[in-house]
Amino acid sequence: MYSSQMALSINDEDSLFNFVVKEGNGVKGLVDTGVTEVPGRFIQPPHQRFDKQQAAESPENMTIDLSELDGPNRDQVVKAIAHAAETLGFFQVVNHGVPLELLDSLKTATHKFFGQPSEKKAAYLKGASPKLTVMYGTSFIPEKEKVWMWRDFLKMTYTNDADALEFWPNECKEVVLEYIKTSTEMVKRLLQALTEELGVKLDDSRLNTLIGSKTVHMIFYPTCPNPEVTIGVKRHSDMGTLTVLLQDDVGGLCVRKGESLSPENEEWIEVPPIHGALVVNVGDMLQVLSNGRYKSAEHVVQTTSAKTRVSVPIFNSPLPVASIGPFPEVVARDGVARYREVKYAEYTNNIYGKPYGGKQALEFVSI
Ligand code: OGA
Numbered sequence: 546m547y548s549s550q551m552a553l554s555i556n557d558e559d560s561l562f563n564f565v566v567k568e569g570n571g572v573k574g575l576v577d578t579g580v581t582e583v584p585g586r587f588i589q590p591p592h593q594r595f596d597k598q599q600a601a602e603s604p605e606n607m608t609i610d611l612s613e614l615d616g617p618n619r620d621q622v623v624k625a626i627a628h629a630a631e632t633l634g635f636f637q638v639v640n641h642g643v644p645l646e647l648l649d650s651l652k653t654a655t656h657k658f659f660g661q662p663s664e665k666k667a668a669y670l671k672g673a674s675p676k677l678t679v680m681y682g683t684s685f686i687p688e689k690e691k692v693w694m695w696r697d698f699l700k701m702t703y704t705n706d707a708d709a710l711e712f713w714p715n716e717c718k719e720v721v722l723e724y725i726k727t728s729t730e731m732v733k734r735l736l737q738a739l740t741e742e743l744g745v746k747l748d749d750s751r752l753n754t755l756i757g758s759k760t761v762h763m764i765f766y767p768t769c770p771n772p773e774v775t776i777g778v779k780r781h782s783d784m785g786t787l788t789v790l791l792q793d794d795v796g797g798l799c800v801r802k803g804e805s806l807s808p809e810n811e812e813w814i815e816v817p818p819i820h821g822a823l824v825v826n827v828g829d830m831l832q833v834l835s836n837g838r839y840k841s842a843e844h845v846v847q848t849t850s851a852k853t854r855v856s857v858p859i860f861n862s863p864l865p866v867a868s869i870g871p872f873p874e875v876v877a878r879d880g881v882a883r884y885r886e887v888k889y890a891e892y893t894n895n896i897y898g899k900p901y902g903g904k905q906a907l908e909f910v911s912i
C-alpha cells in the first residue's frame with residue numbers, strides 16, 4: 546500500500562508524478578487507492594479519445610488456420626494471409642504452434658507481476674533496473690508526455706537466454722522465453738508466405754535480419770472510472786516487421802481501415818477476443834519492404850470500467866544495423882520505389898524523438 550513520506554494528492558502534478566511514475570505505483574496503484582475520477586493528467590484531448598461505438602464488428606474471415614500452411618491447401622492459405630496483410634493489415638491465427646497452455650500461463654504471469662506490491666515492480670523502473678533488457682513503467686515516456694495513457698507495462702528485450710534468466714522477473718521469464726521461441730517459428734512461416742506472394746525468396750540469414758530483434762511487452766490496463774476521456778494506447782502503428790499479440794477476453798483493440806479516408810470518415814474495426822488465437826499485424830518495416838503493398842495499420846486500445854485487461858505483444862523487428870528498403874524484386878515490378886532505404890536504428894531513433902502515435906513515422910522514409 547501507499548506509504549510514502551508525502552501523501553498522494555491527485556490534483557497536484559508533482560505529487561501525482563511521484564506516486565505514479567517515480568515510486569512505480571503506476572496506474573494500477575492509482576486505481577488501488579480507490580479513485581473515482583481520473584486526474585487531469587489522463588484526460589485526452591477529444592481527437593485522441595475513442596468510442597467503441599465507432600468500431601464495427603470484424604468480418605468473419607479475419608481468422609486464418611495455420612495448420613493448413615504445410616498441407617495441400619498451402620496456396621490458398623498463403624493467399625489468405627497476403628490478402629489480410631494488404632487490406633486491414635491485421636488478422637488472427639489459430640493452430641499457430643504456440644501451445645494453448647502457454648497462452649494461459651502468459652496471462653497469469655502478467656496478472657502475477659502487476660499484482661505484486663509496488664516496491665517489487667519498482668525494482669525494474671528505468672534507472673533502478675539492473676539491466677536495460679527489462680523495464681517496468683507506465684504510459685510510454687511519462688516524463689515527456691503531457692497526457693498519460695491508462696496502462697502500465699513491463700518491457701523485456703531479448704538478447705540471449707542467459708541474460709533473460711538472470712535479469713527478467715521470476716514471475717515471467719520462463720514463459721516469455723518459451724513464447725519467443727514458439728512464436729518465432731510461426732513468424733518465420735508467416736513471413737515466408739508473405740514474401741513468397743511478393744515473389745521474393747528469403748534465405749535463413751535474410752529472414753533473421755528482418756525479425757532478429759525481439760521485444761515482449763506485458764501490458765496491464767486497469768479498469769478506468771472515466772473510459773470516455775482516457776485511452777489505453779493512443780492510435781499508432783507498430784514500427785517493426787510483424788507483431789504477434791496475445792489478448793485476453795476483455796476486448797478494446799480497434800484497427801483503422803484503410804489509409805486514404807479523411808478523419809471525419811474513417812472506419813474502425815474491433816479485433817474480437819478469440820480464445821486460443823493470436824493477433825498478427827503488419828509493422829512499418831514490412832510496409833516498406835513490400836513497397837507499400839502490406840499495410841501497417843493504425844490501432845488503438847480503449848479503456849473500460851468493466852474489467853482489467855492484459856495483453857502480451859511480441860514485436861519482431863529488424864536488427865538495428867539492418868538496412869531496410871523495398872525488396873528490389875518488388876521495385877522492379879512496381880517500376881518505382883516508394884520508400885528510401887535506411888538503417889532500422891535510424892528509423893527507431895527518429896520515432897523516439899517525436900510524440901507517440903499516428904503514422905507520421907513512415908513519412909520519414911517515404912519518397
Ligand atoms: C502495442 C499495442 C495492443 C494491445 O503495444 O503496440 O498496440 O492490445 N497493443 O495491448
Ligand code: NI
Pocket residue numbers: 781782783844
Ligand atoms: Ni501496437
